[in-house]
Amino acid sequence: xxxxxxxYEGKAKILYEGPEPGTLIQYFKDDATAFNAQKRGTISGKxxxxxxxxxxxxxxxxxxxxxxxxxxxxxxxxxxxxxxxIIPIEVVVRNVAAGSISTRLxxxxxxxxxxxxxxxxxxxDALGDPLIAEEHIACFNWASHEEMQDISAMxxxxxxxxxxxxxxxxxxxxDFKLExxxxxxxxxxxxxxxxxxxxxxxxxxxxxxxxxxDKDRFRRDLGGETEAYQEVARRLGLMPxxxxxxxxxxxxxxxxxxx
Ligand code: UDP
Numbered sequence: 001x002x003x004x005x006x007x008y009e010g011k012a013k014i015l016y017e018g019p020e021p022g023t024l025i026q027y028f029k030d031d032a033t034a035f036n037a038q039k040r041g042t043i044s045g046k047x048x049x050x051x052x053x054x055x056x057x058x059x060x061x062x063x064x065x066x067x068x069x070x071x072x073x074x075x076x077x078x079x080x081x082x083x084x085x086i087i088p089i090e091v092v093v094r095n096v097a098a099g100s101i102s103t104r105l106x107x108x109x110x111x112x113x114x115x116x117x118x119x120x121x122x123x124x125d126a127l128g129d130p131l132i133a134e135e136h137i138a139c140f141n142w143a144s145h146e147e148m149q150d151i152s153a154m155x156x157x158x159x160x161x162x163x164x165x166x167x168x169x170x171x172x173x174x175d176f177k178l179e180x181x182x183x184x185x186x187x188x189x190x191x192x193x194x195x196x197x198x199x200x201x202x203x204x205x206x207x208x209x210x211x212x213x214d215k216d217r218f219r220r221d222l223g224g225e226t227e228a229y230q231e232v233a234r235r236l237g238l239m240p241x242x243x244x245x246x247x248x249x250x251x252x253x254x255x256x257x258x259x
Contacts, residue, residue: 011037012050012200024083025074028054032200034219036128043218043225048076049233050198055079056238057162057197064161066154067192069181084181084194087143090121090129091151093159094175098203099216101175104131110210116159118152123179150191151180158193166204169235171213174203199229 005017007024011033016025028047033040051073058070069081094117097107101119120137121129137143143151155178166173179195195201199214206213212220213228233239 012047013196018080018083022083023071024081026079026081026196028077028079028196032215032218032225034215036125039219041218043229045226046200046229049229050196050200051077051079052238053198053229053233053236054196056236057165058193060165061158061161061193064157066158066161067183067190069183069192069194081194082183082192084183084192085189086123086179086181086194087147087151087191088123089132089137089142089151089180090123091155091178091180092119092121092175093117093155093178094119095159095163096172096174096203096205098174100131116156118155147182147191154178154180154191154193162197165236167207170207171232171235172205172207174205176202199232204232 004025007015007017009015012029012031014027014029016027018024028051030042030044030046031040032043032046055070055073058068062068062070069084071080071082073079094101094113097105097111097113098109101107101117102109102111120132120134122132122136122142123129134148137148138145158178159173159176162176163173176197178193178197180191181194182189183192202214203216204213205211211228212222213232215225217223217225217228230239234241
């Protein structure tokens with residue numbers, strides 16, 4: 001078997017060279033990190049769930065006209081994506097105060113924000129991904145003014161869509177992180193959504209109970225990470241329902257036995 005060329009290994013994913021030029025294979029690991037990789041661990045089965053959840057979300061976003069890097073899922077842990085130049089900015093969209101905004105500004109966790117807030121962080125592990133202003137993005141030429149207009153407009157549309165999608169399954173979308181890339185088409189580049197959208201990069205709270213169904217279970221040592229990720233996938237209709245699996249097992253057992 002020929003070994004695939006590894007292009008990049010991040011904290012939760014590996015990128016391999018894709019089968020055609022301009023494509024990559026995105027492999028989802030079970031590894032989890034928090035607090036700029038000071039805390040490390042694994043969440044069993046996370047990669048499989050995130051691959052599936054991200055496929056679902058990116059496919060639905062494509063249906064509403066958001067251009068994304070996603071091409072198709074290849075197997076349990078891998079998806080084929082378009083190769084892009086990643087813009088070195090993490091876009092955080094917030095609907096409710098939690099995490100760093102609560103600690104930085106002293107706003108109680110769970111306080112709904114009067115309107116959706118967009119924040120930008122400079123993607124640099126050595127610097128701990130510092131919070132930046134749009135002025136820094138322009139000053140250091142990380143993205144043009146036009147590109148930032150596309151990015152912010154897409155982030156707001158994505159938030160509107162995802163708030164509805166999660167609310168429909170009893171989940172409150174508190175905040176989440178997006179990454180964008182430049183897709184080159186000849187001389188021109190356009191901005192498309194890249195990376196992943198999964199419980200690793202979102203805060204998802206049960207609407208009724210406030211239970212956390214995301215990576216905060218790992219960050220804050222709450223336990224039950226795998227079950228929480230599974231619950232998100234189950235509510236989105238991505239897991240075989242209890243009973244359905246059992247019925248399928250019974251059917252395949254009977255088929256094997258010729259009954
Ligand atoms: N986030 C992420 N990667 C990062 C930083 C943040 O996916 O490197 C996500 C995080 O999961 C949360 C949102 O962005 O849903 C806002 O994170 P916050 O700024 O509150 O930082 P944290 O509390 O996660 O350190």
